[in-house]
Amino acid sequence: MLYSKKVMEHFQNTKNYGKLEDADGIGKVGNPRCGDVMWIYIKVRDNKIIDAKYETFGCVAAIATSSMAIDMIKGKNIDEALRFTNKAVAEALDGLPPEKLHCSLLAEKGIKAAIEDYKSKKNIT
Amino acid sequence: MDLKYYFDYNSTTPTDPRVVKEIIPYFSTKFFNPSSFYRKAGEISIDIENARERVAKLLNAEVNEIFFTSGGTESDNLAILGITSKLKEKGNHIITSKIEHSAVLNTCKYLSKNGFEVTYLPVDKYGLVNPDDLKKEIKDTTILITIMHANNEIGTIQPVKELSEIAHQRGILFHTDAVQSAGKMKVDVKELDIDMLTISSHKIYGPKGMGVLFKKKRVKIIPMIFGGAHEKGLRAGTENVPGIIGIGKAAELAILEMHENEKRLKPIRDKIEKGIIEIIPDVIINGNTDKRLYNTLNISIKYIEGESMLAFLDNQGFALSSGSACSSKSLEPSHVLLALGLKHEEAHGSLRISLGKYNKKEDADKFIEVLPPIVEKLRSMSPFWKKK
Numbered sequence: 216m217l218y219s220k221k222v223m224e225h226f227q228n229t230k231n232y233g234k235l236e237d238a239d240g241i242g243k244v245g246n247p248r249c250g251d252v253m254w255i256y257i258k259v260r261d262n263k264i265i266d267a268k269y270e271t272f273g274c275v276a277a278i279a280t281s282s283m284a285i286d287m288i289k290g291k292n293i294d295e296a297l298r299f300t301n302k303a304v305a306e307a308l309d310g311l312p313p314e315k316l317h318c319s320l321l322a323e324k325g326i327k328a329a330i331e332d333y334k335s336k337k338n339i340t
Numbered sequence: 341m342d343l344k345y346y347f348d349y350n351s352t353t354p355t356d357p358r359v360v361k362e363i364i365p366y367f368s369t370k371f372f373n374p375s376s377f378y379r380k381a382g383e384i385s386i387d388i389e390n391a392r393e394r395v396a397k398l399l400n401a402e403v404n405e406i407f408f409t410s411g412g413t414e415s416d417n418l419a420i421l422g423i424t425s426k427l428k429e430k431g432n433h434i435i436t437s438k439i440e441h442s443a444v445l446n447t448c449k450y451l452s453k454n455g456f457e458v459t460y461l462p463v464d465k466y467g468l469v470n471p472d473d474l475k476k477e478i479k480d481t482t483i484l485i486t487i488m489h490a491n492n493e494i495g496t497i498q499p500v501k502e503l504s505e506i507a508h509q510r511g512i513l514f515h516t517d518a519v520q521s522a523g524k525m526k527v528d529v530k531e532l533d534i535d536m537l538t539i540s541s542h543k544i545y546g547p548k549g550m551g552v553l554f555k556k557k558r559v560k561i562i563p564m565i566f567g568g569a570h571e572k573g574l575r576a577g578t579e580n581v582p583g584i585i586g587i588g589k590a591a592e593l594a595i596l597e598m599h600e601n602e603k604r605l606k607p608i609r610d611k612i613e614k615g616i617i618e619i620i621p622d623v624i625i626n627g628n629t630d631k632r633l634y635n636t637l638n639i640s641i642k643y644i645e646g647e648s649m650l651a652f653l654d655n656q657g658f659a660l661s662s663g664s665a666c667s668s669k670s671l672e673p674s675h676v677l678l679a680l681g682l683k684h685e686e687a688h689g690s691l692r693i694s695l696g697k698y699n700k701k702e703d704a705d706k707f708i709e710v711l712p713p714i715v716e717k718l719r720s721m722s723p724f725w726k727k728k
Contacts, residue, residue: 223651226648226651227651227652227655229721232720232721233720233721234726243723247683247684247685247688247724248684248685249665249671249684250645250664250665250671250673250684250685250688251645252723252724253723254723269721270721270722270723270726271721271722271723272643272644272645272685272722272723272724273645273648274645274646274647274648274664275647275648275651277645278648278721317671
């Protein structure tokens with residue numbers, strides 16, 4: 216399996232991982248059966264994601280997309296983050312092997328789930 | 341970092357330099373078609389028969405029971421398709437196991453879509469087929485039992501002699517895929533009482549694209565590749581002469597060296613196993629530690645995924661395999677590990693170490709040094725680890 220340099224960079228030097236203790240929203244997506252589970256934590260102030268982290272059980276692509284996705288939503292406001300797509304993360308990583316595209320979809324779902332969680336906790340509809 | 345530590349010998353082996361040396365003339369000065377009339381070509385036929393004899397010796401078979409093919413996959417296909425098309429009037433039932441190589445499983449799957457019934461025997465949590473299960477599944481329509489000798493992923497060695505005995509008591513033919521056992525340990529077709537057996541050249545330090553089907557003389561099968569009268573009409577096509585010379589030499593070397601390899605490699609494998617168990621918590625050894633290939637170790641490292649480990653190990657110069665879905669093109673993890681009863685996530689987190697004759701004692705020390713920090717890092721990223 217050959218990954219792009221960007222993917223390997225993000226995989227090897229990933230930061231942003233670990234539990235975010237006082238998260239305002241947590242998105243838990245994926246299924247251990249399929250080998251990919253991603254938890255996205257976000258901290259929100261004034262509608263803006265001021266901090267985010269991830270915990271991921273998964274392959275190189277799952278970890279790299281988690282890492283890139285966190286980079287891409289940090290500092291963004293909620294509405295911007297909701298427009299985040301799996302295509303954008305795959306492009307930012309200079310592409311993913313076709314059989315790994317579902318990993319980027321997981322990142323998109325994870326972010327959306329974390330924002331949903333935040334909104335439901337704050338009673339925002 | 342360059343690849344320094346090759347731990348993937350069950351996947352393939354480098355061709356032994358002595359094998360390469362013996363093959364080379366067959367690309368140039370001895371390039372002739374063995375079927376041609378002139379004496380130079382006839383000499384090639386003699387060389388082919390010498391190679392056949394060397395392979396026969398490896399298996400304690402008769403020379404006329406050795407047929408050259410393009411590899412283990414073709415041999416498995418030829419055995420299974422050849423018998424089932426020959427005996428289809430007699431019956432349509434095949435028995436195999438859940439942990440076979442895909443060369444056997446997918447051939448059976450094809451047959452099950454074409455009028456045959458296939459029973460896949462379960463294995464216990466160590467990967468062993470229970471002979472009583474085989475007895476229970478035999479029917480009047482059973483025409484073939486095919487169960488592998490040693491498993492490529494976990495190294496578990498099946499009680500093939502006992503299984504073939506059960507088959508023969510009911511007058512059923514027995515095939516075994518011995519791709520992983522031949523060349524590593526003694527495989528004696530007479531002692532094991534096998535009707536057909538598959539071996540592969542590139543697993544025993546021979547060239548790729550070369551395999552053998554052993555077939556007892558009295559066993560009649562229908563060929564799958566039609567053409568000239570090569571291999572007594574069983575497998576048409578101009579002989580892959582360099583390949584044949586190569587597997588012959590590889591077989592000869594295997595006979596001479598397999599005991600030495602076992603003596604040297606088993607302690608290295610055991611050291612890696614012991615080291616991992618001692619240093620890394622929450623691991624599972626997959627396979628049967630009593631009945632196991634001496635070069636193979638399969639281990640699940642809980643809460644993390646295999647491909648990620650392989651990638652970090654690759655950076656450190658280690659080449660090995662995993663049963664995770666991500667290291668293959670499908671999304672399902674190893675069917676072998678699932679058949680042992682492992683959870684999907686445990687199968688995704690497996691590593692297979694398979695050693696070979698160029699590994700050194702120091703490789704074990706280096707591996708035990710390199711793996712724990714990788715595991716620790718990936719666990720610190722995993723949502724499952726801290727929730728324990």
